[in-house]
Amino acid sequence: MATLTDGLKEWNNVSGHDRVKRQLSVSSDSKLLDEDIREETKVILRPRKPPRPKSEVLLNQGTDHRRTKRYSAFGGDSPFGKSEAYIKLEQLGEGSYATVYKGFSNLQNQVVALKEIRLQEEEGAPFTAIREASLLKELKHANIVTLHDIVHTRETLTFVFEYVHTDLSQYLERHSGGLDPRNVRLFLFQLLRGLSYCHKRLVLHRDVKPQNLLISEIGELKLADFGLARAKSVPSHTYSHEVVTLWYRPPDVLLGSTEYSTSLDMWGVGCIFVEMITGMAIFPGVRDTYDQLDKIFKVLGTPTEEDWTGVTRLPGYKLHRIGQYKPRRLGLCWPRLHDVVNGEAMASALLQLDPLKRLGAEEAMTHRYFDGLPRKLLELPDEVNVISRSVDYLVLAPIQNAASARCSFMRLVMGERDADSAYTI
Numbered sequence: 040m041a042t043l044t045d046g047l048k049e050w051n052n053v054s055g056h057d058r059v060k061r062q063l064s065v066s067s068d069s070k071l072l073d074e075d076i077r078e079e080t081k082v083i084l085r086p087r088k089p090p091r092p093k094s095e096v097l098l099n100q101g102t103d104h105r106r107t108k109r110y111s112a113f114g115g116d117s118p119f120g121k122s123e124a125y126i127k128l129e130q131l132g133e134g135s136y137a138t139v140y141k142g143f144s145n146l147q148n149q150v151v152a153l154k155e156i157r158l159q160e161e162e163g164a165p166f167t168a169i170r171e172a173s174l175l176k177e178l179k180h181a182n183i184v185t186l187h188d189i190v191h192t193r194e195t196l197t198f199v200f201e202y203v204h205t206d207l208s209q210y211l212e213r214h215s216g217g218l219d220p221r222n223v224r225l226f227l228f229q230l231l232r233g234l235s236y237c238h239k240r241l242v243l244h245r246d247v248k249p250q251n252l253l254i255s256e257i258g259e260l261k262l263a264d265f266g267l268a269r270a271k272s273v274p275s276h277t278y279s280h281e282v283v284t285l286w287y288r289p290p291d292v293l294l295g296s297t298e299y300s301t302s303l304d305m306w307g308v309g310c311i312f313v314e315m316i317t318g319m320a321i322f323p324g325v326r327d328t329y330d331q332l333d334k335i336f337k338v339l340g341t342p343t344e345e346d347w348t349g350v351t352r353l354p355g356y357k358l359h360r361i362g363q364y365k366p367r368r369l370g371l372c373w374p375r376l377h378d379v380v381n382g383e384a385m386a387s388a389l390l391q392l393d394p395l396k397r398l399g400a401e402e403a404m405t406h407r408y409f410d411g412l413p414r415k416l417l418e419l420p421d422e423v424n425v426i427s428r429s430v431d432y433l434v435l436a437p438i439q440n441a442a443s444a445r446c447s448f449m450r451l452v453m454g455e456r457d458a459d460s461a462y463t464i
Contacts, residue, residue: 119146119188125153125199136165141202144187151187154198167266168196174242174265181424182233184253184263203253203261207311210254217318220379222258227312227385228409228416229260229425234308235400236421237262238301247307248284249314258426285324285331286310290342291394293328293335295354302394308403309389316375316382329360339392340366347393381408 128141131152142153156168175186175198188199207226211218218226230252237244244251246267253261289306292299313321321338324331332355336342341364342350350356369386370376376383385408388398398406404417416425 120190122190122192122197125151125190127153144199150202152200152202154200156196158194158196171265172198178237178240178242180233180236180421182229182261183236184261204256205254206250207252207254208249211249211314211318215318217375218315220316223312223315224409224412225258225425226260226315228404228412230308230311231400231404232425233262234304235404238400243301244304246284247304247311248287249311259424286320286322288331289394290332290335290392291353293332294350294356299394301399302397305389305397305399309386312389313373313376313386316379317373321373328355333362336362336364338367338369338372339390340364342392381406384408
């Protein structure tokens, strides 16, 4: 039987993606998908062949009884992987193919997030779900949301995630006018730390936006929603330009480039950085890609071959659709950048029109903007979060217990409005 990796390779061949050197795969010990779903996935990945009959895809061979066994993502007879292990508490949100619930794990006696994906008999699991599971099973980092379990039934595929209090979008709404500069610095450092981990493993997130950045009660930031992420070779010459929410989409992608690399995510980081400081989205396009480009070029200037080699050859570079503007200093456009030491310098390094000039995640972590943070934070193990270490370095009074540590940290670092209400969502 062909594996999921084989299917992906065949799919890339059909699509002409012959330059992709690294393929997505589910780890060898994974039982994410049972044999029936593997067959169904193979159907999806081979569009030139007719679909298999439902009897082959959804039923056991030689029997009329439906499959009732639920497989664990962790293998064997583990108690994980069973729907009865989790209780739905309330709906948190709904998307085009999934609904997210707040839930409770009877196995771990803790609150979890349940992302329930509806399966279609003819189509099976959405490929974005397969991609997200494949990547998250391999990405283990304090600034990336943890995938605890996967539950597969006939009707649904449920991802069990750690429960995180809110997301950056909601947090910004609660604290209009921009965040405390100390919070911005810690949030940005954690975002860069998570992306650096991904980029070193040749993984692009491809949808960096505030809604996909989760914020815990003590200020931990975690990357989430890897449905658009890709494992890739660097640089890539094969991917669609229809990625990333419009407001956070870089100009090279807006102009139709499909030759992008880790710089794709870094443009979104720059947009989010300034948004945290100002409290407003900085390039809120409302109509189409050219409206979005117009908002960008009004600030950064219309690019030419002199400052961005090859820009005029991009498919979307049409002079009759693009306004001609001169670049402006970011501090003049967003004066609050002047209130942050080296804030304008950091924003300028991230918001470069030419993707080759855009600052990378690992390099950005050593930017002088972070001079006020302990240098030892750069040496933390992947699984250790920044906040626990930051408390030790930033709180002057001795910390007696976890509760007082969180309270002291919130008063000293999480300076929105007042400490007692900063994380009351």
